[in-house]
Amino acid sequence: MKSVYVFPGQGSQRRGMGEDLFAKFPDLVAQADEILGYSLRRLCLEDPDRVLGRTEYTQPALYAVSALQYLDRVASGEELPGAVAGHSLGEYCALFAAGAFDFATGLDLVRERGELMSRAPKGAMAAVVNLDQERVREILAGLPYRNIDIANINARQQCVLSGAYDEVRAPEVRAAYTEAGGSFIPLNVSAAFHSRCMTDVEEAFARYLSGVELGELRIPVVANCTARLYPATGYAELLSRQISSPVRWYESISWLMSRGHQEFHEIGPGNVLTKLTDRIRQDPLPVHDPAPVQERLLVQAPVPAQERLVVQEEPRAPRRTRQRPEIVFMYGGQGTQYHRMGRELYDTHPAFRGAMDRCSALYEAANGTSLVAAILDDARRGQDFDDILQTHAALYSIGWSLTEALREEGFHPDAVLGHSLGEYIAATVAGAMSFEDGLDLVMKQAHMLKLRCRTGGMLSVLADPGLYQRRRDLFGGLSLAGVNYAGGSTGNFVVSGASERLAEARAALDEEGLIAVRLPVRYAFHSGLLDDIRHECRSMGGAVPVSRPRMPVYSAAYAGPLEDDSLERWDTYLWDVVRGRVRFDELMATSFRTPEHHYFVDLSPSGSFVNFLRHGYGPDYRGAFAINQFGNNTASMRKLREGLASATGAATRTAPALV
Numbered sequence: 001m002k003s004v005y006v007f008p009g010q011g012s013q014r015r016g017m018g019e020d021l022f023a024k025f026p027d028l029v030a031q032a033d034e035i036l037g038y039s040l041r042r043l044c045l046e047d048p049d050r051v052l053g054r055t056e057y058t059q060p061a062l063y064a065v066s067a068l069q070y071l072d073r074v075a076s077g078e079e080l081p082g083a084v085a086g087h088s089l090g091e092y093c094a095l096f097a098a099g100a101f102d103f104a105t106g107l108d109l110v111r112e113r114g115e116l117m118s119r120a121p122k123g124a125m126a127a128v129v130n131l132d133q134e135r136v137r138e139i140l141a142g143l144p145y146r147n148i149d150i151a152n153i154n155a156r157q158q159c160v161l162s163g164a165y166d167e168v169r170a171p172e173v174r175a176a177y178t179e180a181g182g183s184f185i186p187l188n189v190s191a192a193f194h195s196r197c198m199t200d201v202e203e204a205f206a207r208y209l210s211g212v213e214l215g216e217l218r219i220p221v222v223a224n225c226t227a228r229l230y231p232a233t234g235y236a237e238l239l240s241r242q243i244s245s246p247v248r249w250y251e252s253i254s255w256l257m258s259r260g261h262q263e264f265h266e267i268g269p270g271n272v273l274t275k276l277t278d279r280i281r282q283d284p285l286p287v288h289d290p291a292p293v294q295e296r297l298l299v300q301a302p303v304p305a306q307e308r309l310v311v312q313e314e315p316r317a318p319r320r321t322r323q324r325p326e327i328v329f330m331y332g333g334q335g336t337q338y339h340r341m342g343r344e345l346y347d348t349h350p351a352f353r354g355a356m357d358r359c360s361a362l363y364e365a366a367n368g369t370s371l372v373a374a375i376l377d378d379a380r381r382g383q384d385f386d387d388i389l390q391t392h393a394a395l396y397s398i399g400w401s402l403t404e405a406l407r408e409e410g411f412h413p414d415a416v417l418g419h420s421l422g423e424y425i426a427a428t429v430a431g432a433m434s435f436e437d438g439l440d441l442v443m444k445q446a447h448m449l450k451l452r453c454r455t456g457g458m459l460s461v462l463a464d465p466g467l468y469q470r471r472r473d474l475f476g477g478l479s480l481a482g483v484n485y486a487g488g489s490t491g492n493f494v495v496s497g498a499s500e501r502l503a504e505a506r507a508a509l510d511e512e513g514l515i516a517v518r519l520p521v522r523y524a525f526h527s528g529l530l531d532d533i534r535h536e537c538r539s540m541g542g543a544v545p546v547s548r549p550r551m552p553v554y555s556a557a558y559a560g561p562l563e564d565d566s567l568e569r570w571d572t573y574l575w576d577v578v579r580g581r582v583r584f585d586e587l588m589a590t591s592f593r594t595p596e597h598h599y600f601v602d603l604s605p606s607g608s609f610v611n612f613l614r615h616g617y618g619p620d621y622r623g624a625f626a627i628n629q630f631g632n633n634t635a636s637m638r639k640l641r642e643g644l645a646s647a648t649g650a651a652t653r654t655a656p657a658l659v
Contacts, residue, residue: 002082003263004256005097006277007066007090009247010193012270013058018044018065024075025068031104032064036111040064055190059089059114060107066093066268067103073267081265083256085222087273088152088194088247089113095230095239097267098219105212112208113243116201123192124168125151128159131182133250136161139176146452146532148173151194152247155279160187162195196531198244203479206240206581207469214239226572227251228565234590237558237580253277254285325599325622325647328554329406329413329429331399332604333420333582335458335494335519337391339380341605342398344633346376351408352401359397359439366443371397384520391520392421392446395605396439399425402603402626405637411644413601417554419584420482420525422604423577430549432567437544441574444540448533449523456524458496459506462515465493465585474508477501481526482556482582485616492616494519494582496527530579541574559586588617595620599647601640602626622647 022029022041032040043052044061051057070093074080086094089110096106128136133150136159140148148163161168174184192198214236221230223238225245230238253264253276262281266273345352356372363371367389374390375398385391399422406412418426421442428438458481461467465483468475481496495505502518509516524530546567553562557573557580566573592598600623602609607625624640627633 002079002261003265004261005070005081005084005094005265005267006253006273007070007084007086007093007097008062008266008268008270008273009086009088009090010055010058010062012268012272013052013062014269015047015052016045017061017269018068021065021068021072024072028064028068028071028103032060032107035104035107036060053188054118056111056114056118059110059117062089062268063092063096063110064103064107066090067096067106070097070267071103081219083220083222083261085252085256086224087249088224088242090268090273091221091224091239091242093268094221095217098217098221098230099215100217100221100235101212101215109209109212113205116204116208117191117193117198117243120191120198120201122165122190123163123195123197124165125160125162125187125189125192126168126173127183127185127187128161128177129183129185130157131159131177131180132156133159135180136177136182139180141535143173143176145170145173147196149192149195149534150246151192153250154247154276155250156283156285158250158276158279160194162192163197164192168192194242194244194246196244196528196534199528199531202240202243205243206237207480209236209240212236222252222256224248224252226565226569227255228568231560231563234560237583241576241580249276250280251285251287253280255287257281257284258287324649325597326414327411327599327601327644327647328415328417329403329426329601329603330417330609330623331419331422331425331429332602332606332608333395333418333422334391334521334523334525335460336604336606336608337385337395337398337520338605338629339383339385340376340378341385341394341629342401342627342633343376344631345402345405345627345637346372348634349405349637352405355401355404356397359393359400362436362439363393363397363443366440386520386522388446388449388522389443392442392449393439395421396425396428396442398605399603400428400435400439403429406601406626406640406644409641411601411641411648413551415552415554417556417587417600418577419556419604419609420577420582423553423555423557424574425603426553427549430551430553432546432549432553432562433544441540441544445533445537445578448536448540449530452533452536453523454498454529454532455522456496456498456527456529457502458494458519458521458525459502460492460494460517460519461509462490462492462517463509464491466491467514468493468495474505478505479524479527480581481524483585484582484612485588486585490615492612494526496524497529498524525578526581534575534579537578538571538575542571544570544574546570554587554591556582556584556587559583560590584612585616592621595622599623599643601644605629607636 084094084097092110133153145167148167151162152160177184217232223230224242224247227248264277360371375394416426416429424438465486468480478495478497481494484492506516555562557576602625607628610625613621624643
């Protein structure tokens with residue numbers, strides 16, 4: 001088994017680093033000086049202004065020295081590693097080694113990252129030693145503070161806390177850990193790296209990263225925030241998410257060891273990671289995959305380093321050539337709901353009514369009221385349907401019940417696609433989690449939102465999504481929650497944030513003649529206003545039993561099909577669905593480039609997806625909706641059945657007996 005190269009992060013810098021490297025790579029050093037606007041060599045060797053310890057200088061300097069050391073090692077004839085990993089900033093060096101970008105591009109990225117981090121609000125970090133992660137988390141949950149996260153899990157008994165300065169430095173925090181037998185060591189940093197406090201930095205960096213072309217990875221890279229491998233392509237969001245997510249180093253190294261890797265080489269100044277590796281080797285984290293997964297480690301054949309490496313996977317059954325389009329069931333999320341949705345089907349379609357009644361019974365057992373009665377309440381016709389305790393469960397139930405109605409009529413999906421909350425429905429339909437567990441999860445999540453989150457909202461804007469980046473005067477303080485399409489004569493994107501800022505943005509857009517619609521949602525999904533419930537949501541998600549999906553699950557949160565390793569980090573995935581950006585436009589561009597190969601079945605309450613396809617993607621994207629807010633659901637279902645029958649080549653079935 002080939003060796004693993006690991007690259008250190010911030011804290012490993014020292015004056016004098018790189019002394020033996022700069023003369024070997026004069027062209028790259030000159031590139032660095034031009035990008036940075038100062039002498040890299042002088043900073044690292046002399047540091048006359050004593051700025052090497054400042055984030056905006058540390059990050060590019062440490063990246064450059066580690067990258068040059070890697071190049072020097074390869075130039076000396078050393079065999080390329082079998083895998084690479086980097087701790088925090090070091091992940092950029094690992095990605096450079098794997099071919100994600102060239103030296104100059106990587107340096108520019110870490111320069112931007114460092115500058116953004118240096119401008120982050122004041123925060124604090126502290127190491128907790130001699131207590132294991134679960135005990136650290138347990139103590140943290142019992143403290144009266146909600147802006148502290150576990151930022152690094154370095155070894156079994158070494159974690160780092162990160163968060164708001166006044167909270168991390170509060171005497172009660174130190175006392176809680178020392179009384180439990182741990183050591184509490186404040187770190188000399190100015191911001192709360194790898195915590196919820198960095199979400200604004202993450203979003204700003206993501207916008208910067210969107211203009212960078214990332215290459216296909218030629219060596220496996222273990223990601224900090226998942227402790228599993230990066231996908232070979234389409235990994236930009238994973239890289240930006242690293243800024244506010246914990247560094248799961250203990251699990252990363254333990255996972256590599258469980259895959260047979262035992263030889264680790266630290267590339268960069270210092271030996272911090274070497275010491276950590278020795279400690280982890282003595283007490284590795286047991287790594288148990290919840291379901292069999294394909295081995296993803298890339299193995300290098302004896303070919304030149306420039307040639308692409310080969311993925312070694314379990315044998316797969318031969319794929320049959322599809323003779324008909326792939327039927328994709330699509331599920332929508334918050335903002336698509338309204339009172340009396342599905343009323344006509346409930347009155348006339350036995351399978352739909354039976355499924356809705358089943359959902360309502362589970363809801364009533366948990367909440368004491370009828371979900372069906374809340375949805376179909378005639379007295380609230382025309383009013384906003386925005387009580388999260390009802391709408392979360394209602395959307396899940398409508399999507400599930402429409403699926404059951406189509407199954408009863410003999411129509412089954414080949415794949416499923418979710419948009420925001422709709423991803424939970426898609427995962428359930430695919431068999432990744434049970435119907436009962438999925439509904440229980442959305443009910444618990446709704447209660448947590450109601451209890452802990454500040455209210456806010458979402459605004460759908462009919463304009464080119466590039467407007468969000470260009471006009472910060474309009475959208476300052478608001479998060480880009482999602483992009484639905486950018487083609488056609490216009491575009492559609494959604495922003496999320498505090499109610500007062502949404503009102504200001506809407507008024508300004510109205511003055512400029514741009515259409516913006518406030519969605520019937522009381523919470524700012526896909527924004528930092530949800531971060532108060534990050535721990536609880538991930539804990540709830542981690543408690544859900546997961547199985548391998550029976551069909552492809554296309555994720556708008558990840559802009560592609562769910563990979564097998566998503567099962568190993570189900571808690572992260574379920575959190576990303578509601579907190580991360582909805583990248584529907586990217587998903588369509590990467591997974592559905594040949595529209596004739598797919599037929600889309602819109603099972604959102606409002607028929608939103610059909611509108612997206614019509615206005616943003618063109619007539620070649622075929623599909624039909626089941627219901628919408630304008631009524632006549634029976635006719636809509638009949639048209640949908642006809643479309644499915646035509647797409648699949650099946651005879652149109654007679655509709656079930658109506659009652």
